[in-house]
Amino acid sequence: MGWKGTVRSLQASARRSERNAHRRQRELEKRQKEYAKMEALEQAAYEVEVYENHVDIILSMHKECAEAVKWKRLLSNPEPRQPLKSGTLEQEATHAAATYHPNFWARLFKLEARQRAALKSKIGAAQAEDERRYQAQLDEWKTAHTEWAEERDIAIRILDGDRQAKLDAIEAFESFAEISHLGSAIQMIVHEGGVLEAKVAIHGSDVIPTEIKSLLKSGKLSTKAMPAGRFNELHQDYVCSCALRVGRELLAILPDDLVIVTALDNVLNSSTGHMEEQPILSVAFSRPTVDGLNLETIDPSDAMKNFVHNMSFKKGAGFSAVAALDARRFAVTV
Incomplete structure (x- = not known):
């Protein structure tokens, strides 16, 4: 706090x-x-x-x-730790695209190309969401770190x-x-x-x-x-x-x-x-x-x-x- x-x-x-x-x-x-x-x-x-x-x-x-x-x-x-970029959503989207295997219906109705394109587009969306979450965490950290620094500063001064x-x-x-x-x-x-x-x-x-x-x-x-x-x-x-x-x-x-x-x-x-x-x-x-x-x-x-x-x-x-x-x-x- x-x-x-x-x-x-x-x-x-x-x-x-x-x-x-x-x-x-x-x-x-x-x-x-x-x-x-x-x-x-x-x-x-x-x-x-x-x-x-x-x-x-x-x-x-x-x-x-x-x-x-x-x-x-x-x-x-303790000093609040600065968040790190995780890229979790991007990794999940990339993995989903790389391991995609069309099922029977996708082959029958020739949906494979469309589904692969959709999976690739999700990679970009996942990157954007990872960045949005990181920036939100970074903003929270900046606020917490500023308050921690102010708290530490006044505590040192008070005790002195x-x-x-x-x-x-x-x-x-x-x-x-x-x-x-x-x-x-x-x-x-x-x-x-x-x-x-x-x-x-x-x-x-x-x-x-x-x-x-x-x-x-x-x-x-x-x-x-x-x-x-x-x-x-x-x-x-x-x-x-x-x-x-x-x-x-x-x-x-x-x-x-x-x-x-x-x-x-x-x-x-x-x-x-x-x-x-x-x-x-x-x-x-x-x-x-x-x-x-x-x-x-x-x-x-x-x-x-x-x-x-x-x-x-x-x-x-x-x-x-x-x-x-x-x-x-x-x-x-x-």
């Missing part, structure tokens, strides 16, 4: 392993078409389901991740720690489509020491719901403003869940043992009095520690305690700006 095939395979694997919240989201989207036909109580129940599913989605970002890329295994893939190769691989895998869909943007930086940092613009106010929806005993919809403390807790869990998801995806794509994820959002700049996009979480995800987490049961905010990180959060006030981690602290010296 070539480089592009590897990307497609791992992307398909990630889709197959999607979490339950995502499957539930698709089911609810299908039911949305029937919303206008629902009775009032059905609509209320549907709205609560959509609300709860959205909260589940944003708090479980970290639970999904693509399969790890085996770069050394890709590097060991090439900065641009890391960025190329991350772009090719498109692992952050879900986060982007929820309103977050990601910028990748490879620092001097080779440490990769992802800067994630969270835009939490666009993602975290400002209302709580629930059903009354009567089955009617209850909509209440979300308390600031609850909003801030959801915001923190969402930020940490996104950061952990980004860290996992990067560690799956790259052979690096550590990556930095810095989350940014609009917070008050006390020196200017304005809301500005600033770092609110910066964390260094190490591969052994990430691999040791039980991702189905962890609290994403509490999980940050397992890593070197900067985060300032209070339930009543929410996030405060922090300094991004200095990548030089984690650079590997050779």
Whole structure:
């Protein structure tokens, strides 16, 4: 399988392993078409389901991740062999013409000359078909060989720690489509020491719901403003869940043992009095520690305690700006 095939395979694997919240989201989207036909109580129940599913989605970002890329295994893939012209059909047609013996009916109706001519004409047709098949195989080989060469090139560069190769691989895998869909943007930086940092613009106010929806005993919809403390807790869990998801995806794509994820959002700049996009979480995800987490049961905010990180959060006030981690602290010296 070539480089592009590897990307497609791992992307398909990630889709197959999607979490339950995502499957539930698709089911609810299908039911949305029937919303206008629902009775009032059905609509209320549907709205609560959509609300709860959205909260589940944003708090479980970290639970999904693509399969790890085996770069050394890709590097060991054998070079595709160039096809050879076989001439099999021509040989068969030539043999048929050379060994032709007219039967009784051919002699009786004087068909021998016509049949011999037909057999000879088939030799030319067989040559053309042999050539057509060879060219088709050659085209397939050229494509496979190009992908093999590209795969080998990027694998060598990745294993050598090439900065641009890391960025190329991350772009090719498109692992952050879900986060982007929820309103977050990601910028990748490879620092001097080779440490990769992802800067994630969270835009939490666009993602975290400002209302709580629930059903009354009567089955009617209850909509209440979300308390600031609850909003801030959801915001923190969402930020940490996104950061952990980004860290996992990067560690799956790259052979690096550590990556930095810095989350940014609009917070008050006390020196200017304005809301500005600033770092609110910066964390260094190490591969052994990430691999040791039980991702189905962890609290994403509490999980940050397992890593070197900067985060300032209070339930009543929410996030405060922090300094991004200095990548030089984690650079590997050779």
